[in-house]
Amino acid sequence: MKMKLGTYAVAAMMAASPVMADLVFPSLSYRTGPYAAGGIPFADGYADYFTLLNERDGGIGGVEARVLECETGYNTEKGVECYEATKGEGSLVYQPLSTGITYQLIPKTTADGIPMHTMGYGRTSAANGEVFSHTFNYPANYWNGASGAINYLMSQGDIAGKKIALVYHNSAYGKEPIRTLEELSEKHGFELMLVAVDHPGQEQKSQWLQIRRERPDNVIMYGWGVMNQVAIQEAANIRYPMENFIGIWWSGSENDVLPAGDAANGYKALTFHGVGSDFPVFDDINTHVVEKGLAAGAGDQIGTVLYNRGLYAAMLAAEAAKTAQEIHGVADITPAMMRDGMEALEINEAKMTELGLPGFGPEFNVSCANHGGPGLVGMTQWDASAGTWSLVSDFSESDMDVIQPLIDEDSAAYAAENGIEAGCN
Amino acid sequence: MFYREAGDFSTTYPQDSQTFPIRFDRYRYYFVLAVALLVMPFVMTDYLVNSIFLPFLIYAIAAIGLNILTGYCGQVSLGTGGFMAVGAYACYKLMTAFPDVNIFFHVIIAGGITALVGTAFGLPSLRIKGFYLAVATLAAQFFLVWLFNKVSWFYNYSASGQINAPERTVFGIEVTGPNTEAWATYLFCLVFTVGAAILARNLTRGSIGREWMAIRDMDIAAEIIGVNPLRAKLTAFAVSSFFVGISGALFFAVYLGAVEVGEVFGITKSFLVLFMIIIGGLGSIFGSFAGAAFLVVLPVVLKIVGVDLMGWPTDIVAHFQLVIVGGLIIMFLILEPHGLAQLWRVAKEKLRLWPFPH
Numbered sequence: 001m002k003m004k005l006g007t008y009a010v011a012a013m014m015a016a017s018p019v020m021a022d023l024v025f026p027s028l029s030y031r032t033g034p035y036a037a038g039g040i041p042f043a044d045g046y047a048d049y050f051t052l053l054n055e056r057d058g059g060i061g062g063v064e065a066r067v068l069e070c071e072t073g074y075n076t077e078k079g080v081e082c083y084e085a086t087k088g089e090g091s092l093v094y095q096p097l098s099t100g101i102t103y104q105l106i107p108k109t110t111a112d113g114i115p116m117h118t119m120g121y122g123r124t125s126a127a128n129g130e131v132f133s134h135t136f137n138y139p140a141n142y143w144n145g146a147s148g149a150i151n152y153l154m155s156q157g158d159i160a161g162k163k164i165a166l167v168y169h170n171s172a173y174g175k176e177p178i179r180t181l182e183e184l185s186e187k188h189g190f191e192l193m194l195v196a197v198d199h200p201g202q203e204q205k206s207q208w209l210q211i212r213r214e215r216p217d218n219v220i221m222y223g224w225g226v227m228n229q230v231a232i233q234e235a236a237n238i239r240y241p242m243e244n245f246i247g248i249w250w251s252g253s254e255n256d257v258l259p260a261g262d263a264a265n266g267y268k269a270l271t272f273h274g275v276g277s278d279f280p281v282f283d284d285i286n287t288h289v290v291e292k293g294l295a296a297g298a299g300d301q302i303g304t305v306l307y308n309r310g311l312y313a314a315m316l317a318a319e320a321a322k323t324a325q326e327i328h329g330v331a332d333i334t335p336a337m338m339r340d341g342m343e344a345l346e347i348n349e350a351k352m353t354e355l356g357l358p359g360f361g362p363e364f365n366v367s368c369a370n371h372g373g374p375g376l377v378g379m380t381q382w383d384a385s386a387g388t389w390s391l392v393s394d395f396s397e398s399d400m401d402v403i404q405p406l407i408d409e410d411s412a413a414y415a416a417e418n419g420i421e422a423g424c425n
Numbered sequence: 426m427f428y429r430e431a432g433d434f435s436t437t438y439p440q441d442s443q444t445f446p447i448r449f450d451r452y453r454y455y456f457v458l459a460v461a462l463l464v465m466p467f468v469m470t471d472y473l474v475n476s477i478f479l480p481f482l483i484y485a486i487a488a489i490g491l492n493i494l495t496g497y498c499g500q501v502s503l504g505t506g507g508f509m510a511v512g513a514y515a516c517y518k519l520m521t522a523f524p525d526v527n528i529f530f531h532v533i534i535a536g537g538i539t540a541l542v543g544t545a546f547g548l549p550s551l552r553i554k555g556f557y558l559a560v561a562t563l564a565a566q567f568f569l570v571w572l573f574n575k576v577s578w579f580y581n582y583s584a585s586g587q588i589n590a591p592e593r594t595v596f597g598i599e600v601t602g603p604n605t606e607a608w609a610t611y612l613f614c615l616v617f618t619v620g621a622a623i624l625a626r627n628l629t630r631g632s633i634g635r636e637w638m639a640i641r642d643m644d645i646a647a648e649i650i651g652v653n654p655l656r657a658k659l660t661a662f663a664v665s666s667f668f669v670g671i672s673g674a675l676f677f678a679v680y681l682g683a684v685e686v687g688e689v690f691g692i693t694k695s696f697l698v699l700f701m702i703i704i705g706g707l708g709s710i711f712g713s714f715a716g717a718a719f720l721v722v723l724p725v726v727l728k729i730v731g732v733d734l735m736g737w738p739t740d741i742v743a744h745f746q747l748v749i750v751g752g753l754i755i756m757f758l759i760l761e762p763h764g765l766a767q768l769w770r771v772a773k774e775k776l777r778l779w780p781f782p783h
Contacts, residue, residue, distance in 0.1 A: 029739065029744065031738075031739060031740030032740055032744060032747075036740075040740075067736075069739050070739060071732075071740060071742065071743045072737035073629040073743060074680060075688070076683075076684075076685070076688060076689060077480070077681070077689075080475055080680075080681065081475065081476040084472040085472055085476065086473050087471075099585075100587075100685050100688055103585070103589070103683040104589050104681060104682060104683045107589075107602065107603030107682060107683075108603050108682075110603060111603035111604050123585070164526075169641075170574055170584055170687060171586070171687060171688060172585035172587045172685050172687055174583065175584065175585050175586045176585060178584070180582050182645070196574075198687060199687050199688060199691070247506075297738075392552075398515040410584060413583075417589065417591055418591065418592070418602075419592070
C-alpha cells in the first residue's frame with residue numbers, strides 16, 4: 001500500500017473522496033474511435049443491467065449500484081487517466097474491455113487493492129490466481145478460444161496436414177493465441193500460417209491476397225473493431241468459403257457481419273455465453289429500463305451479441321458483489337471485499353434461472369488457484385437471411401493439457417519479473 | 426512596470442548573456458522552479474500526476490526535442506513517435522539486461538541510443554528538403570514501429586509483444602512499477618525536464634544553435650558564410666533525438682509502465698508532438714512547454730467540464746473534444762501563427778509598459 005508525502009496530501013485526498021453510499025462500478029467504455037462499434041453495445045449492456053437491478057430490486061443487497069462511465073477510446077493513456085479519475089470514488093471492479101489497458105492496470109490495481117475482471121480478454125495467464133491476486137478472467141480466455149476453435153474443427157473432420165491461417169490484430173490482443181496455436185499445431189499436425197493486420201485494420205488487401213494465394217483450409221480471426229468488418233468483406237471478395245472462417249468472440253457480432261450482407265452467411269464465431277434475446281431477463285429490461293426511458297446509449301443494441309456480453313459481465317459483477325456481501329455480512333462493500341466475492345463466486349444453473357438467464361453461460365466456480373473459470377467454448381454461426389446468430393455446438397471443454405502448462409509458464413515468468421511470491425493467502 | 430530593464434545593470438559579460446537578463450524575469454523563473462520543486466511534490470496526488478503532470482513533463486521534453494529539429498534547424502520531422510519508441514525499447518532492454526544500474530543512467534543512455542538512430546535517419550536530410558524530408562522521416566516512423574513489433578528480441582520474446590517496466594529505484598525510492606509514489610515519479614520526470622530545458626536553451630543560444638538557425642533561415646547562405654550543413658543538420662538530428670529518446674524512455678518506464686508500440690508510439694504521437702510545437706511556438710523553449718501544457722491539459726479540462734460538471738454523455742464529450750481541439754489548432758494557425766510563445770512575448774511587452782501604454 002502507499003504512503004503519502006506530508007499530511008497536506010492526505011488531507012487533499014480525503015477531501016476529494018466522497019462518502020461511500022453506493023456500489024460503484026466504473027465502466028471504462030469507448031463510444032468513439034475505430035473500436036466504437038464493439039464498445040457501444042458492451043457499455044450499454046453493462047449499464048442497463050445495473051439500471052435494471054436498481055429499478056427492479058432496489059440495487060444489490062439494498063444498496064444502489066452506480067455506473068461510472070469514462071471514455072477511453074481504446075487508448076491506453078486515456079485508460080490510465082480514467083482509472084486514476086475513478087479509483088478514488090470507491091470503484092469495486094474494473095472492466096476495461098481492452099487488452100492494452102488491462103496490461104497497464106494489472107500492476108496498478110494489484111497495488112491499489114482493487115479487483116479487475118477481464119472477461120474473455122486481457123492477459124490469459126491471469127487465470128493463475130496465485131500470481132495475479134486481483135485479476136480475474138473467468139469464464140474463458142483467449143487460449144481457451146484458440147483451443148476451442150481447433151477442437152471444433154477436429155469435430156468436423158481430421159485436421160492433420162491441413163493449413164490453418166490466423167488473421168490477427170497486430171497487438172498484445174492478437175498475439176495472445178499464437179503460442180497456443182503453435183503448440184496445438186505440433187500436437188495435431190496442422191500447419192499454422194500467421195497473418196498480421198496492423199491497427200486499426202481498415203486496409204487488408206495484401207493480407208487477403210496472401211490468403212487467396214496460400215489457400216488455407218481454415219481461417220481463424222482475432223480481430224476487433226473495424227478490422228472485423230473489413231476482414232469479412234475481404235473474405236467475401238476473394239470468395240473464401242464462410243463456413244471455414246472462424247472468429248474469436250470479439251469478431252462475432254452483428255456489426256461485423258452486417259456490412260458484408262448475404263456474403264457473410266455461414267460465418268462462424270466462438271462464444272462463451274448465450275446469444276439472442278430469448279431470455280426472460282430481456283422482458284424485465286424492457287419493463288424496467290427501456291419503457292422508463294433509462295436505457296443507456298441509443299437503446300438500439302438490446303439483444304445483440306456484444307450487448308449480451310456486457311450484460312453478462314454486469315451480471316457476474318453483481319453476483320460477485322452479492323457473494324461478497326454474504327461473506328462479509330455488510331451491504332456497503334469495499335474493493336477488498338469485492339475481491340473476496342469474486343474469488344468465491346459460484347455460478348450454477350439455478351442461479352442463472354433465477355436471474356432470468358437460464359442456460360446463458362456455463363456453470364463454474366472461481367477459486368484462488370483458478371481465476372480463469374472452466375474455459376467452456378461454444379460455436380455460433382451467422383444466418384444472413386434471418387439476421388441472427390445461433391449456437392451450432394455445445395459449450396465444450398478446451399484442451400487444458402496444452403493451455404495449463406502455458407499459463408503456469410507465463411505467470412511464473414511474470415512472478416519472477418515482478419518479485420511476486422505465488423500462493424494463496 | 427513588470428519586465429523592465431531599468432535599474433538592472435550588467436557589470437560583467439556573463440551577467441549580460443544570462444538566460445534571463447531582466448531581474449524580474451529571473452526571479453519569476455526562480456519562483457516557478459521553487460514551486461515546482463518544493464511545493465508541488467507535497468500536493469501531488471495519483472490523479473494529478475498521472476493525468477496532468479507526468480504527460481505534461483514528458484511531452485515537454487519531446488516537444489523541446491522536436492523544436493530543436495523543426496523550430497531551430499528547420500528540418501520537418503514526422504518520426505517523433507518512432508524515435509520515442511526507440512527510447513522506450515532501449516530503456517526496456519537496458520533495464521532488463523542491467524538491473525543493477527540506476528534507472529537514471531538507463532534513461533540517459535536510452536537517449537544516447539536514440540540519438541544514434543536519429544542521426545542515421547537524419548542522413549537523407551543532407552540531400553532532401555522540406556516535404557520530401559517529412560516523407561523520409563515518416564518512413565522512419567513506420568519502419569521503427571514495424572521493427573519493434575516484428576523482432577521479438579526487442580520485447581524479450583514475451584508472448585504478447587508488450588514491454589513492462591520492472592520496479593526500479595532511485596535513492597531507495599521507487600520511480601517505476603506499480604508501487605510508486607506520485608511525488609517520486611513527478612520529481613524524477615521534473616529533473617529530466619528541467620535538465621533538458623536548460624541544456625536545450627544553452628545549446629540553442631550558443632554557436633551550434635546559431636548554425637542551426639542559419640541553416641533554417643537559408644541553407645545556401647549559411648553554407649557560404651562557413652556553416653557546415655552536414656555538421657549542423659546531423660547535430661540537430663542527434664540532439665533532437667536525444668531529447669525525444671529520453672521522453673520516450675520516461676513515457677514507457679515512469680508514466681505508462683506497459684507499452685505496445687503500435688498503439689502508443691504510432692503516427693498519431695508524431696502529429697501530437699508536432700501540434701504541440703506549432704501551437705506552442707516554433708523555435709522557442711517556452712513554446713515547447715506551453716504547447717505541451719495546452720494539449721495535455723485541454724482534453725482533461727474539457728472532460729471535467731463536460732462529464733463531471735455538465736453531466737453530458739461521455740461519447741458526446743469525446744467528440745466535442747476533437748472538434749474543439751481541431752478548431753483551436755486552426756484558429757491558432759490563422760490568428761497567431763507564432764504560437765503561444767508569441768502571445769507570451771506580446772504579453773511581456775505590454776506588461777513592461779503597463780499601466781502607461783504610451
